[in-house]
Amino acid sequence: MKINCLDIKCSGCRACELTCPKEAIKFEIDERGFKYPEINEKKCIDCGLCRSVCQCCVGKKENDEYKSFLAYYPGNQVRKVSQSGGLFYGLAEMIISQGGIVYGAALDERLEVFQMRVKDMSNLSNLQGSKYVQSDTRRSYGQVLKDLKEGSTVLYSGTSCMISGLYLFLKKKHIDITKLYTCDLICHGVVSPKLYQENIERIEKIEKKKINSVNFRDKKFGWHSHNETYIFEDGSTKTERNYTELFYTHVALRECCYQCQFTAMNKKVADITMADFWGISEVAPEIEDDNKGFSLAITHSKAGEELLNSSKLYIKEVEKNRVLEKNRTREISKPFIYDKFWKDYKKYGYSYCLKKYTIYGGIKFKIKRKILKAFKCW
Ligand SMILES: Cc1cc2nc3c(=O)[nH]c(=O)nc-3n(C[C@H](O)[C@H](O)[C@H](O)COP(=O)(O)OP(=O)(O)OC[C@H]3O[C@@H](n4cnc5c(N)ncnc54)[C@H](O)[C@@H]3O)c2cc1C
Numbered sequence: 024m025k026i027n028c029l030d031i032k033c034s035g036c037r038a039c040e041l042t043c044p045k046e047a048i049k050f051e052i053d054e055r056g057f058k059y060p061e062i063n064e065k066k067c068i069d070c071g072l073c074r075s076v077c078q079c080c081v082g083k084k085e086n087d088e089y090k091s092f093l094a095y096y097p098g099n100q101v102r103k104v105s106q107s108g109g110l111f112y113g114l115a116e117m118i119i120s121q122g123g124i125v126y127g128a129a130l131d132e133r134l135e136v137f138q139m140r141v142k143d144m145s146n147l148s149n150l151q152g153s154k155y156v157q158s159d160t161r162r163s164y165g166q167v168l169k170d171l172k173e174g175s176t177v178l179y180s181g182t183s184c185m186i187s188g189l190y191l192f193l194k195k196k197h198i199d200i201t202k203l204y205t206c207d208l209i210c211h212g213v214v215s216p217k218l219y220q221e222n223i224e225r226i227e228k229i230e231k232k233k234i235n236s237v238n239f240r241d242k243k244f245g246w247h248s249h250n251e252t253y254i255f256e257d258g259s260t261k262t263e264r265n266y267t268e269l270f271y272t273h274v275a276l277r278e279c280c281y282q283c284q285f286t287a288m289n290k291k292v293a294d295i296t297m298a299d300f301w302g303i304s305e306v307a308p309e310i311e312d313d314n315k316g317f318s319l320a321i322t323h324s325k326a327g328e329e330l331l332n333s334s335k336l337y338i339k340e341v342e343k344n345r346v347l348e349k350n351r352t353r354e355i356s357k358p359f360i361y362d363k364f365w366k367d368y369k370k371y372g373y374s375y376c377l378k379k380y381t382i383y384g385g386i387k388f389k390i391k392r393k394i395l396k397a398f399k400c401w
Contacts, residue, residue, distance in 0.1 A: 030059065031278045031279065031282075032079035032278075032279045032282060032284075033059055033060065033077075033079055033279060034078060034079065034182070034184035034185070034188065034277065034279045035050065035057060035058045035059065035157065035159075035160075035277070036078060036160055036164075036184060036185050036187070036188025036189070037050060037058075037060075037159075037160045037161070037162075037164070037188070038076040038077065038078070038164060038188040038189070038191055038192040039060055039072075039073035039074075039076055039077055040060060041162065041164055041165050041192060042072050042073060042075075042076045042192060042195055043072060043073055044068075044070065044072065045066045045067065045068055046066065047062055047063045047064075047065075047066035047067040047068075048060050048061070048062055048063075048073060049061055049063070052217070054369065055215050055217065055275075055365060055368075056215035056216050056217020056218060056220075057157065057215055057216070057217075057277050057278070058159070060073075072195065075191070075195060076188070076191040076192050076194075076195050077188075077191070078184055078187040078188045078191055079184075079279065079284075081191065083284050083285075083290050084290075085289045085290060086289055086291075086323055087289045088323070089288055089289065089291070089296075089321050089322060089323045089343065090321070090322050090328065090340060090343065091319065091320070091321050091340065091341050091342070091343040091346050091347070092319070092320040092321075092322070092331065092338045092339060092340050092341065093300055093303070093306075093307050093310070093317060093318075093319065093320075093337075093338065093339045093341050093346075094108055094110045094113070094300075094317075094318040094319070094320040094331065094336045094337065094338045095108030095109060095110070095316070095317050095318055095336065095337050096108060096109030096110070096112055096113050096335065096336055096337075097335065097336075097337055099315060101113075102242075102315045102316045103242055103315065104148060104151050104152065104242065105151050105152070105242075105316060105318075106151070106152050106153040106240060106242075106299070106316070107246070107297070107298070107299040107300065107316045107317060107318040107319070108300065108315075108316045108317040108318035109316070109318065109336070110295075110297050110318035110320050110336065111127070111150070111151065111180060111206065111297055112147065112151060113334040113335055113336035114178060114204070114206060114295065114330055114331070114334055114336075115127070115141075115147055115150070115178055115180075116144065116147070116334065116335065117330060117333055117334040117335075118176055118177075118178040118204065118330075119141070119142070119143060119144055119147065121176060122175070122176070123175055123176035123177060123178065123202075124140060124141070124142050124170050124175050124176070124177050124178070125140075125141045125142075125147065125150065125177075125178045125179075125180070126138050126139065126140050126141070126150075126163055126166075126167065126177070126178070126179045126180060126181070127139060127141070127150030127179075127180040127181070128150060128154050128158035128180075128181065129149040129150050129154075130149070130154070130236060130237065134220070134223055134234065134236070134237060135159065135216065135220075136154045136156050136157070136158045136159065136216070136219075137158060137159040137160075137161050137163075138158055138159065138160045138161060138163040138179075138181060138185075140163065140166055140170075150180070152238065152239065152240070153208075153239055153240055154237075154239055155211075155213070155214055155219075155239045155240075155266070155267075155270045156213060156214045156215070156216055156219040156239075157213035157214065157215070157216055157277060158181065158182075158185075158213070159216070160181070160185060160188070163179075164188070164189050164192045164193075167179060167189065167193070167203070168192075168193060168196055168198060171193070171198050171199070171200065171202060171203060172198065174202070175202065176202045176203075176204070177202065177203050177204070178204045178205070178206070178330075179203065179204075179205050179206075180205070180206045180207070180297075181205075181207060181208075182207060182208060182210050182213065183207040183208070183210065183283075183285030183290075183291055183292060183293065183296075184279065184283070184284075184285060185207070186205045186206075186207045186292050186293045187285070187292045189205070190205075190292060204294050204295075204326060204327070204330050205292070205293040205294050205295075206293050206294065206295040206296070206297050206327075207285070207291060207292070207293035207295075207296050207297070208296065208297050208298065209296060209297075209298035209299075209319075209350050209351055209352070210280075210283075211270070211271075211273070211276070211280075211351065211355060212273065212276035212277065212280030212281070212283065212355050213276060213277050213280060214269065214270055214275050214276060215275045215276075215277070218269065218275050218368075218373060219266070221372075221373040222265070222266045222269070222373070222377075223237070223253075225373065225374055225377075226253055226261065230255065230261060232255045232256060232257060232259075233255065233256045234253045234254065234255055234256075235254050235255060235256045236253075236254040237251065237252075237253055237254070238251065238252040238253075238254065239251050239266075239267075240267070241262060242315075242316065244262075245314040245315075246299075246314050246315060246316040246317075247314055249264070249267050250262050250263070250264055250267065251263060251264065251265075251266050251267050265377055265381060268381035269377065269380070269381050272358065272380055272381055273355050273356075273357075273358050274358055274360060274361050274364040274365075274380060275364070276355065280354070280355060281354060281355060281356065281357040282354060283354040283355075286351070286352055286353050286354050287352055287353070288321060288343075288347060288352055291321070291323055292323075293323065293327070294322065294323060294324045294326050294327030294330065295320055295321065295322050295323070295327040295330070295331060296319075296320070296321040296323065297318060297319070297320060298318070298319040298321070298350055299316070299317070299318070299319065299350070300317035300318055300319040300346070301319075301349040301350055302346065302348070302349030303317050305349075306341055306342070306345055306346050306349070307339065307341060319346060319350065320336075320338065321343070359395070360380065360395075364376060364380055367379060367380075
């Protein structure tokens with residue numbers, strides 16, 4: 024049984040699971056590696072609470088009152104380990120310095136990505152850096168509820184659909200959210216956690232050693248580059264672009280990402296949207312692009328603007344439409360090879376697909392992709 028007829032729009036936020044009074048909802052992994060809700064009909068009393076917190080069931084509001092800022096953390100150290108200009112670090116630092124709590128995407132000991140709760144600066148680095156895979160909210164919404172009830176200030180950072188689910192969950196609990204700050208991302212979409220794990224297993228098999236950590240986009244090569252680095256248990260590293268290529272091929276994203284309802288800037292739900300400040304040399308020519316990374320901060324609320332202003336970040340307001348021209352503000356279209364990819368994956372497995380559908384397949388692949396792109400089939 025499914026929660027609603029729009030289940031392909033389910034972003035897996037897990038608000039329904041946490042809200043069900045009968046614990047009748049469990050998230051199960053489908054064959055592509057994404058978690059979807061399954062209802063135990065024997066336990067279900069059809070109270071409808073699950074639908075009322077389902078972010079894909081409720082209408083979206085529009086808010087055109089947003090502002091855009093160039094933002095970066097002063098000095099090089101923070102920017103070195105942040106994906107863009109350290110915007111997230113600056114906001115999180117502000118919250119933690121006031122005794123608050125921060126949530127964001129981190130790797131656990133099995134290298135699975137999940138929404139981690141952080142109370143002190145020494146753990147904040149776990150949340151820095153983009154993880155190009157779906158982050159599991161696990162029971163974090165319930166923990167946020169508890170934190171807010173106890174009077175803590177909370178900053179929750181995640182994808183827009185995740186933030187939307189969080190607000191609906193908290194609304195149902197009638198909790199005061201004045202101490203809650205949220206940030207979301209300009210986001211391509213999230214890759215299947217199963218393929219991500221299979222990629223790790225593939226590398227471990229080749230290298231015959233265990234991976235301890237993953238840097239999805241290693242800043243060592245500069246902000247404009249995109250290479251992933253794997254850190255092994257013996258301290259050695261391996262850098263490549265295979266997973267990156269899979270991400271950019273857009274074949275392995277969650278179904279809802281192809282019809283994302285949050286790509287337009289006036290549909291965002293968080294207080295602040297974080298992104299890379301692409302096109303900095305045109306929009307803010309007075310700033311030298313040192314390839315260390317600059318953030319774009321888009322504020323959607325007064326609270327968001329106040330948080331940004333109170334941080335240690337360097338900020339400068341910029342013309343909003345101009346800067347957004349350089350970034351993605353529409354959903355990813357489903358590539359025409361999508362069905363074929365998943366059929367091949369089922370039949371032949373991950374490594375076969377990596378060779379056939381990404382740059383890993385060599386020059387033949389590059390030519391094929393160029394031709395398909397020219398005919399707008401990619
Ligand atoms: C899947 C994905 C796609 C993105 N696509 C674009 C894009 O097309 N254009 C663009 O300009 N920017 C994109 N970004 C955002 C950009 O890469 C930076 O994450 C953002 O600018 C913040 O950088 P920072 O230096 O402030 O933060 P950092 O210190 O690097 O912090 C990263 C922040 O992102 C959050 N995060 C990381 N991985 C995930 C995840 N899997 N799910 C939810 N939250 C996560 C962390 O919780 C943290 O708050 C994307 C990010 C992700 C995760």
